[in-house]
Amino acid sequence: MGPRFPEEQKIPNRFDLIVVGAGSGGYAAARTARDLGASVALVDDGPLGGLCILRGCMPSKTLIATGDLLHQIHNAGELAVEVGTPHLDYRALAERKRTLVRGWADYRVAGIETFPLFQGPAHFESRTTLRVGDEVLYAPRFVVATGSSVAPAAVPGLAEAGFIDSDAALDLEAPPQSLIVLGGGYVGSELGQFFHRAGVPTTMVLRAQHLLSGEDHDVGIGLTEYLREEGIRIETSAQTRRVSVRADGMKVVHYVQDGEEREVAAHEIFYALGRVPNVDGLGLENAGVDFHALTGIAVDDTLRTSNPDVYAVGDVTGTFPLVHVAIQQGEIAGRNAATGARERADYRLTKTHTIFTDPQVAVVGETERELEAAGIEYLQATYPFNDHGKAVALGRTKGFVKMMASPDDGRILGAAILGPEASDLIEPLIVAMAYGATVQDYARIPHLHPTLVEILTYPAEEIAERLRAAAVPLAVAK
Numbered sequence: 001m002g003p004r005f006p007e008e009q010k011i012p013n014r015f016d017l018i019v020v021g022a023g024s025g026g027y028a029a030a031r032t033a034r035d036l037g038a039s040v041a042l043v044d045d046g047p048l049g050g051l052c053i054l055r056g057c058m059p060s061k062t063l064i065a066t067g068d069l070l071h072q073i074h075n076a077g078e079l080a081v082e083v084g085t086p087h088l089d090y091r092a093l094a095e096r097k098r099t100l101v102r103g104w105a106d107y108r109v110a111g112i113e114t115f116p117l118f119q120g121p122a123h124f125e126s127r128t129t130l131r132v133g134d135e136v137l138y139a140p141r142f143v144v145a146t147g148s149s150v151a152p153a154a155v156p157g158l159a160e161a162g163f164i165d166s167d168a169a170l171d172l173e174a175p176p177q178s179l180i181v182l183g184g185g186y187v188g189s190e191l192g193q194f195f196h197r198a199g200v201p202t203t204m205v206l207r208a209q210h211l212l213s214g215e216d217h218d219v220g221i222g223l224t225e226y227l228r229e230e231g232i233r234i235e236t237s238a239q240t241r242r243v244s245v246r247a248d249g250m251k252v253v254h255y256v257q258d259g260e261e262r263e264v265a266a267h268e269i270f271y272a273l274g275r276v277p278n279v280d281g282l283g284l285e286n287a288g289v290d291f292h293a294l295t296g297i298a299v300d301d302t303l304r305t306s307n308p309d310v311y312a313v314g315d316v317t318g319t320f321p322l323v324h325v326a327i328q329q330g331e332i333a334g335r336n337a338a339t340g341a342r343e344r345a346d347y348r349l350t351k352t353h354t355i356f357t358d359p360q361v362a363v364v365g366e367t368e369r370e371l372e373a374a375g376i377e378y379l380q381a382t383y384p385f386n387d388h389g390k391a392v393a394l395g396r397t398k399g400f401v402k403m404m405a406s407p408d409d410g411r412i413l414g415a416a417i418l419g420p421e422a423s424d425l426i427e428p429l430i431v432a433m434a435y436g437a438t439v440q441d442y443a444r445i446p447h448l449h450p451t452l453v454e455i456l457t458y459p460a461e462e463i464a465e466r467l468r469a470a471a472v473p474l475a476v477a478k
């Protein structure tokens with residue numbers, strides 16, 4: 001199916017497709033639909049650039065790079081290099097981050113401006129009309145990609161005491177003198193470790209038993225222990241009750257742990273307890289789009305909402321809040337909206353994710369918890385970095401890799417890495433799983449030596465060997 005109303009193209013503000021939100025997901029949808037010949041307009045209430053570039057992945061990874069370097073310098077003695085105590089120039093770091101973000105954003109904005117662009121908050125007036133300020137835009141189809149915002153602070157006394165969220169944490173001109181991080185998800189863990197490495201005494205307070213409560217326990221517990229060893233105080237299984245301010249101005253978090261009331265004080269509190277979808281004020285009800293304030297816009301596998309002519313992608317759908325997911329969803333929605341196709345999103349590999357702590361975390365395919373919950377049988381093997389020659393030579397021995405495979409044929413079902421450069425090391429397994437590889441395939445492929453990534457061959461070989469051994473009696477019986 002081509003553009004729906006080609007004869008009406010000359011009517012002002014009428015397009016084949018209007019994309020609301022020009023972040024990672026919306027921009028991908030707009031580009032994809034335009035490449036297929038659709039006339040596409042973008043709407044965004046700014047600032048232009050999207051969360052990843054402006055207040056997410058890129059600024060956080062810029063800060064973390066400096067934190068990691070400081071840590072390496074502190075530990076240079078392990079590799080026989082004596083250095084003095086490093087000094088962090090936080091103002092220079094903030095300026096470096098600003099400059100890099102500006103460059104990335106400028107590039108993205110140049111791309112956005114190749115579309116007819118309407119700047120301002122969007123509001124659906126009907127299933128085919130969208131108001132942006134004084135302008136009314138028309139289209140038979142829409143993609144909503146309005147992203148998410150920091151969740152409102154829900155702890156009594158926190159708003160009165162004052163706190164920073166991830167937006168503010170990335171924009172500081174000077175580090176706090178001491179910090180309490182509320183929450184042990186990936187944002188709290190990544191930035192909590194950064195602030196600790198930047199010299200800020202840091203305490204993390206979390207409800208779960210370990211950091212990254214959604215991950216397998218060995219991964220989450222392992223990371224929690226490593227961060228503790230590094231000097232971060234981590235209070236687990238802690239129910240935050242309220243926040244108060246002491247006479248000396250220190251902010252106090254009161255929590256209950258092991259049935260006892262406890263407290264911790266610091267100069268600043270970083271509230272890192274999640275995000276909510278941006279659905280307010282969009283007038284989605286006027287477009288027949290069902291949504292929920294906390295879980296966002298419900299979509300089917302083809303990214304269609306309850307109105308089949310309105311698609312939604314990215315964080316606003318409440319699926320996996322990751323850039324590569326937003327982009328994949330955007331591309332699929334763009335193709336489906338432009339052509340009327342019913343292409344489906346497949347999250348088997350897309351839900352691959354990584355966390356930029358040190359050691360890093362990277363997960364592909366199913367976790368053990370998911371396999372167990374689904375009642376799927378699997379074989380598992382792990383291998384520690386402290387027994388891997390290259391990791392030992394580099395002095396980067398924290399963590400392990402593990403692989404899960406089908407006991408029937410050795411097909412790789414999932415893998416997790418807690419270790420150095422996990423975000424890069426996971427890549428060959430994504431490719432292997434994309435092609436349906438088995439552990440036997442993976443073990444047979446040549447791998448360079450000595451490399452960090454060759455560690456993945458050990459669990460693959462171990463499972464392949466167990467399968468081979470198990471098959472021998474069967475072969476004999478035949």
Ligand SMILES: Cc1cc2nc3c(=O)[nH]c(=O)nc-3n(C[C@H](O)[C@H](O)[C@H](O)COP(=O)(O)OP(=O)(O)OC[C@H]3O[C@@H](n4cnc5c(N)ncnc54)[C@H](O)[C@@H]3O)c2cc1C
Pocket residue numbers: 020021022023024025026043044045046047048049050051052053055056057058060120121122145146147148166187278281282313314315316320321322323324326356
């Ligand atoms: C601190 C932090 C670190 C992160 N690190 C990573 C990482 O390392 N890797 C990773 O994959 N993900 C990371 N993420 C998550 C990632 O940034 C998001 O999943 C992704 O950017 C979401 O893209 P999106 O297109 O859904 O939304 P966005 O990029 O947020 O785009 C939404 C757009 O919609 C516009 N908009 C909103 N409301 C309206 C309205 N009413 N009218 C018009 N326009 C509107 C906004 O201005 C915005 O431009 C991180 C997030 C945070 C907060």
